[in-house]
Amino acid sequence: MSQPKINDFVVKFANINGSGSASANQLFAKSILRMGVPVSPRNIFPSNIQGLPTWYEVRVSEAGYLGARGGVDLMVAMNPQTWDKDVFGIEPGGYLFYDSTKALPKSKFRDDVRVIGVPLTQICNDAYSDPRQRQLFATLFMSARSLHCSTSMWLKLKSSLASNFKAKTSSSRRISRRCIWDATMAKPISNVRSD
Numbered sequence: 447m448s449q450p451k452i453n454d455f456v457v458k459f460a461n462i463n464g465s466g467s468a469s470a471n472q473l474f475a476k477s478i479l480r481m482g483v484p485v486s487p488r489n490i491f492p493s494n495i496q497g498l499p500t501w502y503e504v505r506v507s508e509a510g511y512l513g514a515r516g517g518v519d520l521m522v523a524m525n526p527q528t529w530d531k532d533v534f535g536i537e538p539g540g541y542l543f544y545d546s547t548k549a550l551p552k553s554k555f556r557d558d559v560r561v562i563g564v565p566l567t568q569i570c571n572d573a574y575s576d577p578r579q580r581q582l583f584a585t586l587f588m589s590a591r592s593l594h595c596s597t598s599m600w601l602k603l604k605s606s607l608a609s610n611f612k613a614k615t616s617s618s619r620r621i622s623r624r625c626i627w628d629a630t631m632a633k634p635i636s637n638v639r640s641d
Contacts, residue, residue: 453483453508455519460532462525464496466581471502484510499528524584529554545584 457474461467468489475487483506490501505515517537523529523544536542538558544550546563555561570580 453506455506456515456517457504457506457520457522458518458532458535459502459522460525460528461500461502462527463491463494463498463500466583467500467502467524471504475504478504478506483508486512488514499525501528533559 459467459471459474461471471489472487475485479485486505486507488503490503492499503514503518505511505513507515518535518540519537520541520543521532521536523532523542525532533542533554533556536556536559539560541560541562542555543562543564545566547565547567566584567580570584574580574583
């Protein structure tokens, strides 16, 4: 039996280019780094055309390793176009984090991967009226929710948010803080699916 790993894992976000994923995923990496754990983030843009797939991979390594390790321990799957490839890349015993608003057939999942579904589209539709905000905050919410925080993590996220979005309007920063608070510290989401 393998030993549990602490501060040694790979998180990969599968997104759609133009969804605000670069900023949101950077918050994830900065927050872990600000906790004192070395990270090695990388954006993977096969194309810079809006709507096409993009990935953001973060290697968290207490030993400070910078290179890609291979395999994924937590996949945050936000792109239906790359779902099959993304799920295939998860290490056995790893985690799949996805938007469960729309039910997916059992054949889309693996038996050797733990599944955590969050009704992300439903949450964002209920919370935001502007379609662009729904899209941007869905990505931000998923990045923050994947950290599901303690109070100290909330403070690191808030600090990262302030530095990432300092050029934005105060209204955008306030809404972003609310999104992160809802994702990490507010009451638990009652309809989260975990297998």
